[in-house]
Amino acid sequence: xxxxxxxxxxxxxxxxxxxxxxxxxxxxxxxxxxxxxxxxxxxxxxxxxxxxxxxxxxxxxxxxxxxxxxxxxxxxxxxxxxxxxxxxxxxxxxxxxxxxxxxxxxxxxxxxxxxxxxxxxxxxxxxxxxxxxxxxxxxxxxxxxxxxxxxxxxxxxxxxxxxxxxxxxxxxxxxxxxxxxxxxxxxxxxxxxxxxxxxxxxxxxxxxxxxxxxxxxxxxxxxxxxxxxxxxxxxxxxxxxxxxxxxxxxxxxxxxxxxxxxxxxxxxxxxxxxxxxxxxxxxxxxxx
Amino acid sequence: xxxxxxxxxxxxxxxxxxxxxxxxxxxxxxxxxxxxxxxxxxxxxxxxxxxxxxxxxxxxxxxxxxxxxxxxxxxxxxxxxxxxxxxxxxxxxxxxxxxxxxxxxxxxxxxxxxxxxxxxxxxxxxxxxxxxxxxxxxxxxxxxxxxxxxxxxxxxxxxxxxxxxxxxxxxxxxxxxxxxxxxxxxxxxxxxxxxxxxxxxxxxxxxxxxxxxxxxxxxxxxxxxxxxxxxxxxxxxxxxxxxxxxxxxxxxxxxxxxxxxxxxxxxxxxxxxxxxxxxxxxxxxxxxxxxxxxxxxxxxxxxxxxxxxxxxxxxxxxxxxxxxxxxxxxxxx
Numbered sequence: 316x317x318x319x320x321x322x323x324x325x326x327x328x329x330x331x332x333x334x335x336x337x338x339x340x341x342x343x344x345x346x347x348x349x350x351x352x353x354x355x356x357x358x359x360x361x362x363x364x365x366x367x368x369x370x371x372x373x374x375x376x377x378x379x380x381x382x383x384x385x386x387x388x389x390x391x392x393x394x395x396x397x398x399x400x401x402x403x404x405x406x407x408x409x410x411x412x413x414x415x416x417x418x419x420x421x422x423x424x425x426x427x428x429x430x431x432x433x434x435x436x437x438x439x440x441x442x443x444x445x446x447x448x449x450x451x452x453x454x455x456x457x458x459x460x461x462x463x464x465x466x467x468x469x470x471x472x473x474x475x476x477x478x479x480x481x482x483x484x485x486x487x488x489x490x491x492x493x494x495x496x497x498x499x500x501x502x503x504x505x506x507x508x509x510x511x512x513x514x515x516x517x518x519x520x521x522x523x524x525x526x527x528x529x530x531x532x533x534x535x536x537x538x539x540x541x542x543x544x545x546x547x548x549x550x551x552x553x554x555x556x557x558x559x560x561x562x563x564x565x566x567x568x569x570x571x572x573x574x575x576x577x578x579x580x581x582x583x584x585x586x587x588x589x590x591x592x593x594x595x596x597x598x599x600x601x602x603x
Numbered sequence: 604x605x606x607x608x609x610x611x612x613x614x615x616x617x618x619x620x621x622x623x624x625x626x627x628x629x630x631x632x633x634x635x636x637x638x639x640x641x642x643x644x645x646x647x648x649x650x651x652x653x654x655x656x657x658x659x660x661x662x663x664x665x666x667x668x669x670x671x672x673x674x675x676x677x678x679x680x681x682x683x684x685x686x687x688x689x690x691x692x693x694x695x696x697x698x699x700x701x702x703x704x705x706x707x708x709x710x711x712x713x714x715x716x717x718x719x720x721x722x723x724x725x726x727x728x729x730x731x732x733x734x735x736x737x738x739x740x741x742x743x744x745x746x747x748x749x750x751x752x753x754x755x756x757x758x759x760x761x762x763x764x765x766x767x768x769x770x771x772x773x774x775x776x777x778x779x780x781x782x783x784x785x786x787x788x789x790x791x792x793x794x795x796x797x798x799x800x801x802x803x804x805x806x807x808x809x810x811x812x813x814x815x816x817x818x819x820x821x822x823x824x825x826x827x828x829x830x831x832x833x834x835x836x837x838x839x840x841x842x843x844x845x846x847x848x849x850x851x852x853x854x855x856x857x858x859x860x861x862x863x864x865x866x867x868x869x870x871x872x873x874x875x876x877x878x879x880x881x882x883x884x885x886x887x888x889x890x891x892x893x894x895x896x897x898x899x900x901x902x903x904x905x906x907x908x909x910x911x912x913x914x915x916x917x918x919x920x921x922x923x924x925x926x927x928x929x930x931x932x933x934x935x936x
Contacts, residue, residue: 335748337752338753384756385770390812447816448812448813449810452817452820500813508854510854513723515724515725547728550725573731
């Protein structure tokens with residue numbers, strides 16, 4: 316059974332995907348669409364059902380919730396914007412972009428920075444607008460990197476405001492590198508003590524910065540190569556491979572899911588497609 | 604045999620299951636303050652190593668605390684945080700497996716292991732690295748990633764934090780007995796991470812992200828107390844065989860204590876663990892939110908097994924947390 320078939324086997328009757336079992340969630344549905352659409356044109360009907368599932372769930376504010384029961388648009392909106400043309404309408408994409416542009420980390424807001432300044436806390440690394448997982452909380456590395464990738468992939472990437480937010484996000488990522496040059500979830504220090512990076516977050520952040528000429532990014536690329544050699548997670552490996560490929564490297568070996576659930580299967584397929592020259596996070600698909 | 608009250612998980616579980624079936628916006632009764640002197644006993648047992656002896660110890664714990672689990676659904680909630688070669692960060696899998704076998708032997712209908720790590724999304728890979736796959740047969744079929752589980756919205760009544768509700772995993776809301784199995788560790792934000800802080804792992808990352816930053820903005824001590832109010836009778840089994848001191852909960856160093864601390868009142872268990880660690884429980888914010896100062900004093904917590912004095916192992920504390928140090932005997936709270 317191919318990975319495509321395994322992934323299709325996991326599709327729910329409503330057209331979406333769960334993380335492994337149970338009801339459909341936005342995140343695994345988006346990754347499954349990205350993987351299947353990149354794998355080839357033969358998956359039209361499952362993809363159409365998946366696109367319908369997603370389209371029916373856009374919220375009135377333009378964003379998407381992680382799943383039906385949650386009355387809140389969150390970071391998963393960025394994943395919908397990464398999908399192939401035709402998954403959502405142009406007007407739906409416009410309102411999703413507007414929602415995403417309105418999100419910033421709570422720590423970079425004026426009120427919080429003023430409060431921290433009055434408390435005598437340095438906020439150098441908090442001056443750039445990243446993206447949070449959940450509204451009205453701090454920005455973190457993974458949602459910031461995915462938002463950058465999503466905005467770059469939209470047709471609005473030349474818009475001044477969009478370009479400004481992308482640049483802010485890139486600066487946020489550069490300011491949140493760990494002492495080893497990679498990225499963890501976004502907390503480089505706790506009580507002043509340095510924290511170490513993770514493979515999966517180093518991979519997604521490096522992918523978002525793949526075209527940067529900054530020496531910090533070159534150092535992160537070196538680290539990503541080392542992390543790939545010892546990585547114990549399929550998802551981590553997949554993100555590292557995607558980033559290194561985007562930087563023009565050809566990492567050896569291939570990624571195999573340890574635990575064949577939706578995200579692992581999809582990410583392994585997406586990394587494999589990138590090895591063959593098509594990176595779904597950087598290039599636009601044909602219409603589903 | 605220690606005395607154990609019977610108004611525990613079985614009664615509350617009926618309510619919890621009914622909440623799931625009933626309404627997504629069900630209200631969970633909190634009731635954090637309890638009459639003085641009513642804690643269930645806390646037991647301290649010596650366990651020098653992660654050895655076969657733990658299987659017998661876990662069976663004795665269930666008997667001592669008179670846990671009625673026959674035909675019940677039990678969820679063991681270890682603390683899985685980080686890929687860790689030195690086996691200091693995460694609850695040791697041998698202890699969890701010993702508990703799994705003991706609850707099965709006691710007649711539980713179903714025993715699952717469940718966790719939702721706060722920073723790392725790759726939970727199964729993390730569990731594999733921590734030794735869970737090699738120590739627990741068919742681990743993947745027994746395990747629920749609480750970050751990605753089915754969810755129900757639960758309203759917080761009289762919350763300590765700024766939150767009025769939380770989405771929580773149905774695996775937890777539907778079980779009859781939740782067993783919190785933390786590692787005994789220092790914590791750079793709240794002083795100590797034990798059975799109550801371990802409940803942060805119930806909050807689904809699939810909803811709130813990695814980390815679950817809504818909890819931080821709402822107040823860490825306050826949300827720990829709120830989660831405790833939702834599960835006030837979670838049974839606690841603390842892995843104090845080898846703990847973590849210094850810059851916990853991730854970057855600290857190992858500290859052998861050689862104990863397993865257990866009880867049906869998480870506040871009493873955590874206060875006792877703090878004393879074992881040389882930390883003053885009266886200075887721990889979430890404990891103060893969950894009980895009166897008087898309730899947290901040592902004489903108010905019935906205890907069995909080893910004495911605190913006989914196993915006390917002062918943990919190294921970061922300079923920023925040295926104000927938490929328990930004063931010497933004679934001045935102790």
